[in-house]
Amino acid sequence: MSLRTRLMLALLAMALLPTLVFTLYTRYQIGVTSEWWTLPGIERALDSSLEVSRAVVARMDTEVSDQTERWALDPPRASPSREERQKLELDLDDAGVDLLQVYHREAGAWRL
Numbered sequence: 001m002s003l004r005t006r007l008m009l010a011l012l013a014m015a016l017l018p019t020l021v022f023t024l025y026t027r028y029q030i031g032v033t034s035e036w037w038t039l040p041g042i043e044r045a046l047d048s049s050l051e052v053s054r055a056v057v058a059r060m061d062t063e064v065s066d067q068t069e070r071w072a073l074d075p076p077r078a079s080p081s082r083e084e085r086q087k088l089e090l091d092l093d094d095a096g097v098d099l100l101q102v103y104h105r106e107a108g109a110w111r112l
Contacts, residue, residue, distance in 0.1 A: 056096075063095035076102055 036042065076088055092100055103110045 060096045064097060067091055067095045067097075071102075076100070 070091075076084065080088060088100060092098065101112060103112055105111075
């Protein structure tokens with residue numbers, strides 16, 4: 001075996017050895033992580049957080065729908081008084097909404 005061949009094999013081994021070690025370590029970590037996600041406590045926590053999120057979205061949807069119906073019957077003015085603004089802010093807080101935009105139809109187009 002020539003010196004050139006031995007040097008080439010040594011360099012190849014030096015390049016592949018760290019890659020192999022890194023690959024094995026990464027594979028081990030992925031296995032540990034996937035086992036962690038299947039623990040019963042984690043699954044219960046994820047399920048309960050999903051239920052809480054669904055309940056919050058359902059409540060917010062109901063509140064926003066109720067507010068929308070009220071505002072459709074008596075729309076807020078473009079420049080409300082201080083008291084009207086405070087009432088609107090309370091209504092928005094109750095609905096869990098941070099923003100209110102009112103659109104009016106003028107000349108066949110909707111305007112903010």
